[in-house]
Amino acid sequence: MGMTIKDIAKKCGVGVSTVSRALNNHPDINPETKKMILKTVEESNFVPNNSARNLKRTDSKSIAILVKEIDNPFFATMMRVMEKKIRRQKYSFFIQHMGKDQDEVDTALELIKEKKLRGIIFLGGDFRKNKERIAKIKVPFVVSTAAFDKLPEKCIASYVSIDDRAESRKIVDYLCETGHKKIAILASDKKDENIGKLRLEGYREALKAHGLEADEERICYLDEEDTTYSMENGYRMMKKLLKKETEFTAVFAISDLMVIGACKALLEEGKRIPEDVAVAGFDGLDYTGFYQPAITTMAQPVEEIARQSVGILFDMIETKKSQEGKYLPATLKERESTTGGRRTWKQD
């Protein structure tokens, strides 16, 4: 039913390669000819090869990105980077979003069965348990922004992430080195076995290295009923901490969303940041730089994680071999919320 590129060429009285040049924005074509060809394409049923190539659903050239709940604030940025890189490789891709109650391994197995995928990128998720079932995933996959201790042997798999424990230790180290001895933390819930746990461990390690004790009174856990790293939860936790009248001169929140809520609570109670309480977050969300005061944070190399995840996936598709998981370094963004600093805000 649809027209082919040959039909278009014939209709326009030009060669197929000329049509192709018009469609691909090639500079080497007469502008009038190009215009005429594009008009013909516009009026026809023909879907240009250009988009056909990008999107063609030959199931054998398809990559799925599986997202478990979109509470990863980097989601949009990572999508954008991955989309570009995957398309450049002439693979099609789509995003599969899962609900809280859906199992990522089941979802992956189902997609592989129905779609004959070439590869999968998991955006977050828990790959430390369920090893047996994970081993059933027979296509190469990369876990992005989370790590696992040991690669399942039967899998072709890898991960790209930051070292959450080490980077968390670094930012708490920084707080210690700037003179703080009473550092509170807004942590994850007590049952957390993933990044929340690692970031709390980093906090404990840093205090220990500086000869400080981790006072349980200064560790605020997320409620197990609602474990989202949200501004609202950060706000509530800080309000609660302030009521306890536990002494602290600095607070570290394990996520930037939580730190923004915590700042609101502090400012509302008349605390000055950082004169009364220094504040640091984790993740590197843009918002932290625009907050008043700008908030110190440990920034994840989000774009680089996305780029390398795709790169490693393509490598594994080619070699059919697992790759060692990879930690990328995070960057400490030192800002007014810990330095005081002048009012002249400089973008970093």
Next chain:
Amino acid sequence: MGMTIKDIAKKCGVGVSTVSRALNNHPDINPETKKMILKTVEESNFVPNNSARNLKRTDSKSIAILVKEIDNPFFATMMRVMEKKIRRQKYSFFIQHMGKDQDEVDTALELIKEKKLRGIIFLGGDFRKNKERIAKIKVPFVVSTAAFDKLPEKCIASYVSIDDRAESRKIVDYLCETGHKKIAILASDKKDENIGKLRLEGYREALKAHGLEADEERICYLDEEDTTYSMENGYRMMKKLLKKETEFTAVFAISDLMVIGACKALLEEGKRIPEDVAVAGFDGLDYTGFYQPAITTMAQPVEEIARQSVGILFDMIETKKSQEGKYLPATLKERESTTGGRRTWKQD
């Protein structure tokens, strides 16, 4: 190769319906039996029907969500709501993300051809032009968060959006009514033909209704080189406006991201909000409530737009008839950035 539910039943020595009850968390089953069945399932190659049903890729029961560039800050929330509602209808769905240079109509046509979709939800996009090509989309579709003047006749289509012009007029009305006569606007780029244009028109209409003149000096346009509604652009525009020394006692930004950047620029220059400049945004992002001071904004009913978009799509799939496009009301959130107000922040 995979096991069927019958194989599982046989292996466990129970009936198929018992296996089904175990898999579906039905209360009416002996806990021991359930445990045994789930263990067998776990150890087998069987993908439970439960997830199979949710995800089954019978191409005839599939919905695609097409997202053109993820600069819509509501993306995550909308996905979450849509995902739940689509799954409840036993449809499978996936998200197709497009780059800036990809054409949404081409993408849609390609997907329909390859996937035999039942319906499409476009998250944003421009459906005011390209009518002829849009008419080629033969499956029902809904445009979410953007409207079009007239439904293409050959399509089964609808939209769910706010009335950007009217809601923008309302919030500028509000600024006028609270005594402001010199109101600046951070607008879209001059060539914008979509929501940015509508929101600017709303601003002009409100001023006119209050007998005020729209001074071109107070209208700041986005640079045509970078038309994203970002914090950074809001920051830059406000810096520029402050340099011009044009008088203004209030500023309205057509997006919340822009307004956050603008606040940063104002505070940096030592301006007090709202004593020196009252500030209002548009969209209702959570961040505005946590900013210091909390920012007044016109909040879009994002979840309701998502819910109704899916509802209308299913209606159209059933009836095979277009539905009238629908505007949902936005809500003015009046906060410290225009009221001053007390420091006791109350969540709304």
